[in-house]
Amino acid sequence: MPCRTNLKDLNKVSPKIFCSTLSGIFEHSPWIAKRVISKRPFNSVESLYKNMLNQVMQSDTKTKMNLIHAHPELTNQTQTQKRLTQESRDEQETANLMSLTDKEASEFHQLNKDYKRRFGFPFIIAVKGFEKPHNKLSILITLRKRIQKSYPDEYHEALRQIARIAEIRLKELVKE
Known part of the structure; x- marks a missing residue:
């Protein structure tokens, strides 16, 4: 995660610095910071956070799907080297992935392959921000359960998980 900042300063910085500072909140999706x-x-x-989330929720289905697809596949080591953000790397390390x-x-x-084949997008889970953070086992259990869900349920769950990840990162x- 980049250096911490405070809200007072963030409200005053240039648009370029504002977007740069918030670039990792939503995975590979700087358009969200630009819009707020x-x-x-x-x-x-x-x-x-609510303003950023509103930009996501008010966007069209294609834009939401692009946001979902911007998230990396958990534990994909090849992908880790190519496009995993520092925020995602830190989160996956927290869960020992x-x-x-x-x-x-x-x-x-x-399971990731089966999940993506079934739903057409990667499995997304917020691993931090709970009393007890997720670990390898709890993520596997959750993945096994969620792969059984319907497409509409899992599409909405992916967006909920993205919102939770963004809230934690922000x-x-x-800081206030």
Whole structure:
């Protein structure tokens, strides 16, 4: 996660610095920060978050799908080297997903493949921000359960997880 900042300063910086500072909140989706610049000043981090989330929820289905597809596949080591953001890398390390046994890696690979085949997008889960953060086992259990759900349910769950990830990242980055 980039250096922390405070809301007062974030409200005053140039649009370029504002977007750069918030670029990792929603995975590979700087358009969200760009769309809320004109709404400054924000009176709270929660207000900033709600404005960013509103941009996502008010966007069309294609844009939402692009946001979902911007998220990396969990534990994909090849992808890790190519396009995993520092925020995602930190989150996956928190859950010990960067140090899987061969058996665990194989199971994650197969479940991720099955999930993507079924739904057409990667499995997304917020691993931090809970009393007890997710770990390898809890993520596997959740993945096994969610792969059984319907497309509409899982599409909405993916968006909920993205919203949760963004909320956690924003609260870690920006202080009141």
